[in-house]
Amino acid sequence: MLKYISLFSGGFGLDLGIEQAAYKSNVQIDLRVCLDISLAARETIRLNRPSLNVIGDNEGDFGGDLYQINSNLILQRANLAIKEADLVVGGPPCQSFSILGNRQGFEDPRGNLMLEFVRVVREIQPKCFVMENVAGFLSVDKGKSYQKVIDLFTEAGYLNTLTWVLDAVNFGVPQFRRRVFIIGFREGMEVRGLVPPDSTYFPPDAIGNNRNGLIYRCVRDVLENMPDGLANNERRIHSERVRTRYEQLVQGARDRIDHTDRLAWDRPSGTVLVGSTRGGGRPFIHPFEPRHLTVREAARLQGFPDDWVFAGNQTDQYRQVGNAIPPLLSEVVTRQIIAFLTQENPNPNEETLETNENLLLEMAK
Template structure:
């Protein structure tokens, strides 16, 4: 049986959070929708930090005026607390996902041989300095097997801080929770006082009452023609006639032999949205109904970012923010789960409620009229 705490004053007040390796804001946005207050965030990418500030105040639940664009190795807990107007004992949770490329298949799984892999210990340092009531550490599924699994075990052990925290480790396929994308991730959740957060039970799938959410659902109400659509970040690439012909001839789910990207199946969740390289910024998948790559906004839809969320930058800057993110709706579901099991909350917002708070109109309502339209959302 899992040890839980009785409801406390934390159920009735805003829970304070700090965000590390914030990127384009997937975790920040999701936790905010669940009622957490992100006091301050930090990321080495100035474009990502500007995205967080750019969207601040667009919705009542999201206000994010403080975001520090800096290398985490040069950021201290004092910096974060000062910008948040908080003291260390007032931080309820720290959230974040150190760069995952060092541990992913696409990053060639270099692990601690890649400088990015060493940043996991900077996350631990901030935890030691702040000592929040709880923390969430997100990373790619490949973390479990790299270096024969020893790195995974080392991180799990180190994050306990010598027994101060009880750490749960759960692997999630986000499509099993109503996200229109296949994406495997690991979440370490640490809590004080022996509280162990159980795994969330899947809610969507082939053999379940709720089927997988699909590409067709993710793209509905979004114009196929991005030119002049007025939707932020809905700008695609120009293709040659030769590429257009190849993409036109692809079957759903088939990979183009030249660009090595797949054509999306409208009746299934998307393939994983990926980042690409620093040199080129990566490519999206092939649109299911048009002979072109999906736009950054269409990729953001697969990630459950709302259309009101504008990404700062152009080209690879936006693709990196979208591809690196935790899907905001999944982050919101996880945040609700943590509110209940780590902070004793007695109420829990539903999938539809969180989707509505985020403004995900394309995932709400009946699919009877699910066509992708020629009108902007």
């Protein structure tokens, strides 16, 4: 059984993908503890996975704020010792590295949360970590931020680090969404043969076919014939002025006032966005109706199952969806990692598990 820890769990897209990867690999996986600073995200996790151990709501949990949580607390709640976790995963907030943000990188407090992820990995010493972020992270400060993170992981004992840039649309998600996955293995573990997953979906050719694989999934595939009674499917109420404006937009066009795109029915969507805490999730405009997508419609573009219910107010729900990793993209990435970690002897040079008392004292400070 693989034991893992989830940081910045959010709407749970990364973890749902891990669940599916483990199921399809016939491997048992045990999420020992997860955390998030968002109360609504923690409510979502408890609502859908009530048996999970979630850091954030108990006394001494600091509201799930990783800046204040030391790794000793995480290990205690996970009932694990140093070097005993197989995997630590997480997608630190990415807005400070996004091309749509101000790209301040580590000058932005959200960027510094990436360094907190590195700290937890250094102190917990899992066999492997997976850190996800926007592809723009690689180019911030002409690559200096990316190199800084790689250097810090190397100093922490993760000499074998892989960087994969993948687009969710190439794996059956009806959305263009490029993401970078940084995957690291503890010193002594060989990673020969571990390569990015091959694309399985491709753009159609001139006559709508593709002989090299499946054709991109599009908006039609997930918004057509939606069942009645789905959770998180309440429509936003727009003013007559906004509805009139949206009615005049052709599919694929952008509204000049609120800069929102109208989806094209027979194409994948653009990247589902988060928006600010003041503006909600900034959802797309429906292809045929003069309104924003519902939370459930946006969740379908991300590939969330219909029975995954999002808690919180509507803005909270949109943000959980927009911040998430598409579960299917997570699945194709983590399935290969799970296969590697469960082979008979992936790390013949691994030291006998020992408790490092000095490190425990340091983490407890």
